[in-house]
Amino acid sequence: MSTLLEVKGLKKYYGTRKEVVKAVDDVSFAVQEGETLGIVGESGCGKSTTGRAILRLIEPTEGEVFFQGQLLTSLKGDALRKARRDLQIVFQDPYASLNPRMTIGSILEEPLKVHGIGNASERKAKVNKLLQTVGLTEAHFDRYPHEFSGGQRQRIGIARALITQPKLIIADEPVSALDVSIQSQILNLMKDLQEEFQLTYLFISHDLSVVRHISDRVGVMYLGRLVELAPKKGMYETPLHPYTQALLSAVPHPNPSEKRERIVLTGDVPSPANPPSGCAFHTRCQACMDVCKTERPALKETADGHFVACHLY
Numbered sequence: 001m002s003t004l005l006e007v008k009g010l011k012k013y014y015g016t017r018k019e020v021v022k023a024v025d026d027v028s029f030a031v032q033e034g035e036t037l038g039i040v041g042e043s044g045c046g047k048s049t050t051g052r053a054i055l056r057l058i059e060p061t062e063g064e065v066f067f068q069g070q071l072l073t074s075l076k077g078d079a080l081r082k083a084r085r086d087l088q089i090v091f092q093d094p095y096a097s098l099n100p101r102m103t104i105g106s107i108l109e110e111p112l113k114v115h116g117i118g119n120a121s122e123r124k125a126k127v128n129k130l131l132q133t134v135g136l137t138e139a140h141f142d143r144y145p146h147e148f149s150g151g152q153r154q155r156i157g158i159a160r161a162l163i164t165q166p167k168l169i170i171a172d173e174p175v176s177a178l179d180v181s182i183q184s185q186i187l188n189l190m191k192d193l194q195e196e197f198q199l200t201y202l203f204i205s206h207d208l209s210v211v212r213h214i215s216d217r218v219g220v221m222y223l224g225r226l227v228e229l230a231p232k233k234g235m236y237e238t239p240l241h242p243y244t245q246a247l248l249s250a251v252p253h254p255n256p257s258e259k260r261e262r263i264v265l266t267g268d269v270p271s272p273a274n275p276p277s278g279c280a281f282h283t284r285c286q287a288c289m290d291v292c293k294t295e296r297p298a299l300k301e302t303a304d305g306h307f308v309a310c311h312l313y
């Protein structure tokens with residue numbers, strides 16, 4: 001497998017006169033072609049900001065993003081637009097991003113027009129084929145977003161992301177707004193599409209069970225930092241970071257032999273405007289040592305492909 005996406009030292013700081021909010025604070029990871037890398041963490045941990053900064057939907061404060069070896073963070077205008085053909089996003093609530101006055105057909109045709117792909121009849125044929133691929137029909141071409149259910153809208157959101165035949169999809173909480181029964185339909189659709197079109201996913205979610213279902217590797221974020229990164233099996237069976245251990249202790253296990261004692265985290269998540277010194281988790285960590293209060297732990301490899309940022313290791 002080759003590396004498709006590489007994120008190096010990514011930072012997104014928001015400054016106000018009084019304080020600096022470190023939404024993403026020095027995050028590095030790589031995504032291999034054809035894999036699904038899940039990114040989990042509680043709301044406000046910076047996972048969505050990371051996804052948007054990679055796509056340059058928001059400008060990173062610092063850091064580099066390489067996509068297919070090309071430095072995305074230096075691209076402008078046409079070059080950036082061209083790169084975006086290969087790099088798409090699926091949002092949590094597609095409804096909010098679907099123009100209510102446009103038909104599904106014209107919504108899906110729009111990216112093709114922007115990128116100058118095909119003539120009118122070729123575009124229409126492409127859209128109709130894709131509608132079927134995502135489980136909708138040609139009859140939906142002339143319908144409007146409000147006529148669809150939540151699950152169908154997410155199928156439309158996925159189709160819109162796929163229409164330019166991208167290599168990488170950043171999916172930001174794509175099933176979080178859906179009923180559990182619909183969630184698995186959409187996740188299975190995403191898996192089928194991945195196989196059919198050799199897609200690579202960066203899958204962002206607060207839901208550890210959903211991430212487990214779809215990912216090959218998993219990264220855990222806390223307060224703008226990546227604290228653990230590992231193959232799925234290692235992450236779910238032998239989590240190393242005390243924060244990951246606490247998160248996982250709270251989810252029901254598909255395999256009862258994995259059941260571990262519930263670790264209850266005390267205290268609120270500190271504000272990213274004023275993150276704790278040293279290890280950002282030290283205010284809530286039961287294993288906290290003196291060094292944790294002053295020195296930020298680096299993300300280090302402890303076993304084959306299992307990385308953790310914690311002074312215990």
Ligand code: SF4
Binds near residue numbers: 242280309
């Ligand atoms: Fe806990 Fe220290 Fe590890 Fe942070 S570095 S998670 S405070 S043991």
Ligand code: MG
Binds near residue numbers: 044047048049173
């Ligand atoms: Mg989010």
